[in-house]
Amino acid sequence: MSEHIVKAYDEDLKTLHALIQHMGDLTIEQIKKATQSILKRDKKLAHEVIDEDYKIDLLEIKVDELAVRILALRQPVASDLRTVVAALKISNQVERIADYASNIAKRALLLNEIPPFPAVNGLSTLVKIPKRMLERALSAFATNDVSLALHVWHMDYEVDEQYNAYLRELFDGMIADSNNISACTHLLFAAKNIERIGDQSTNIAEAVYTMVTGKPFKENDKLRNEDEV
Template structure:
C-alpha cells in the first residue's frame, strides 16, 4: 500500500471501531435498562428496550457493509485483514448481546403479577456483573489491550458460578412456592440470558486477543457453555 492507501485504510478502520464502540454502549445500556424494567415491573421501559434494539441491529448492518467494502476495495493483508475480520465478528457478538437484553425485556410483562416474587431481587446483581463484563471488554477493544481482554475471560467463571447459584435458588423457590412456578420459570430464562451475555463478552475478548496477537487464546471448555 502507498501512504495514501494506508491513510485511507486507517480512516476506514477508525470508522469501523467507532461504530462498534457505539454498538457496545447501546448494548451495555440495554442490559442495565432491561434489568431495571424487570426489577420495577416497568412495562414502558421494557418496551423501549425492545424498540431500541433496532438501533444496534442497524449499526451491525453498517459495520458489515463497511467491512466488506474495505476487504473488496483495499484487499488488506495479514494484520490488517485480521483486524477487519475481528471487527466484523465482534459486531456480530455485540448484536447478540443486545438481543439477550431485548429478550430479558420481553420477559417483563410475563413475570409481572400482583404478588411480587421474591427471587427477582437477586437478579440485578447478576445483571450488573454481566454489564460490567461487556463494558470491560469494549474498553479492552478500544484500547487494543489484550491483557485486559484476558481478565474478562477469567471473570466469566464468577458469572457462571453466580448463574449456578441462582439456578439452585430459583428451583428451591419453585419447590416451596408452586403457585409461582410459571413466573419463576421466566426468571430462569432471564438468568440464562445474563449468563449467555457473559459468554459472548468472553468471545469478544477472544477476538480482541486474536486481533492484537494473531494467535487464539488457549482452547478452553467454558463453565457457562458447559451448563447451557
C-alpha cells in the same frame, strides 16, 4: 499507496472502531434498562428496550458493509486484516448480546402480569459482572489489550458461580409453592440470558486475543467446560 488513500484507509478503520463502540454503548444501555424494567416492573421501559433493538441490528449491518468495503478496496494485510475480521465477529456477538437484553425485557412484560416475586432482586447482583465483562471486552478491542481480554475471559467463572447459586434459589421457590412456578421460570430464563451476556463477552475477548496475537484462542479452551444452556 498515495497519502490520500492512506488517509482514507485510516478513516475507514477508525469508523469501524467507532461503529463497534457505538453498538457496544447502546447495548450496555439496553442491558441496564432491561434489568431495571424487571426490577421496577416498568412496562414502558421494557417496551423501549424491545423497540430499540433494531438500532443495534442496523449497526451490525453497517459494520459488515464497511468491513467488506475495506477488504475489497484496501486489501488490508497483517494486523489491519485481523482487525477487520475481528470486527465482523464482534459485531455479530454484540448484536446477540443486544438480543439477550431484549429477551430480558420481554420477560419483564410477562412478570408484570403476575404478582411480584422477591427473588427478582437477585437479578440486580447477577447482571453486574456480565455488564462489566462486555465493557472491558470492548475496551480491549479498542486498545488492542490482550491482557484485558484474558482477564474478561476469566471473569466468566464468577458469573457461572453466581448464576448457579441463583438457580438453586429459584428451584427452592418452585418446590416450596407451585404458585411460584411461572415467576421462577421467567426469572430462570432472564438469568440465563444474563449468564449468556458473560459467555458471549468471553467470545469477544477471544476474538480480541486472536486479533492481537494472530493466534487462535485454543490452548485454554479445555480449561472451561461451561454449560451455556
